[in-house]
Amino acid sequence: xxxxxxxxxxxxxxxxxxxxxxxxxxxxxxxxxxxxxxxxxxxxxxxxxxxxxxxxxxxxxxxxxxxxxxxxxxxxxxxxxxxxxxxxxxxxxxxxxxxxxxxxxxxxxxxxxxxxxxxxxxxxxxxxxxxxxxxxxxxxxxxxxxxxxxxxxxxxxxxxxxxxxxxxxxxxxx
Numbered sequence: 001x002x003x004x005x006x007x008x009x010x011x012x013x014x015x016x017x018x019x020x021x022x023x024x025x026x027x028x029x030x031x032x033x034x035x036x037x038x039x040x041x042x043x044x045x046x047x048x049x050x051x052x053x054x055x056x057x058x059x060x061x062x063x064x065x066x067x068x069x070x071x072x073x074x075x076x077x078x079x080x081x082x083x084x085x086x087x088x089x090x091x092x093x094x095x096x097x098x099x100x101x102x103x104x105x106x107x108x109x110x111x112x113x114x115x116x117x118x119x120x121x122x123x124x125x126x127x128x129x130x131x132x133x134x135x136x137x138x139x140x141x142x143x144x145x146x147x148x149x150x151x152x153x154x155x156x157x158x159x160x161x162x163x164x165x166x167x168x169x170x171x172x173x174x
Contacts, residue, residue, distance in 0.1 A: 002161070003035055006154055007045055011053045013150075015060075021142040025050060026103045027150035029077045033084020034091055035158065043081045050077060072114025076107040091155065100151040104144045112136045 010028035029046045036042035054070060080103040087099055112133055115122075122128035 002158075003032070004045065006031060006158070007049045010046075010150070010154075011049045014053050015056060019142055021139045022146035024146070024150035024154070025077060026080050026107055026143065026147040027100070027154050029081040030084040030087070030096075030099055030103050030147075030151055031154040031158070033081040034087035034096075034155075035084075039085065042084065043078055046081060047074065047078065050074065072111050072118075073107075076110035079103075079106050079110065096151060096155050097148065100147050101144065104140065104147045107143060108133075108136065108140045 007028055010024040014023045014025060028049070029043075032046040033042045036045065051074075083099055083103050083106065087095060113129070115136070116124075116129050116132040122132045
């Protein structure tokens, strides 16, 4: 049950005002991938939370339908969840930090590839793709900061909770 509360907390935090790309979403997928016992739930629970929060954000901020870029963002986050699988049972701070940085980079590459592919502002060439990635660097900085911060909070508080209440580990989502 406690893992679901982490996912809910990440989604709720996303809905409050925040700087661009400074959200707990990547940390939510990395944490889910690392902590849910069921590999399918480790991806599906964060994805369901993302879809619901995407709907809320799109409805509240953009007054309408999902943006065409959504499949690229969803795919990027799912890859981060898969990366979380590498932390199962052998997570320590250096590995968690490296996975967080790798997750930020994966998301940057996948989501901005979608921007390059879907928008006409960049030419369909290697130079156009490079220009797209260059223009996105300020967003990557915020993603990296947010991912490291929220990953530390999620994994750190969960480790602290398990050290205080070992029974929580037995009740983790299957």
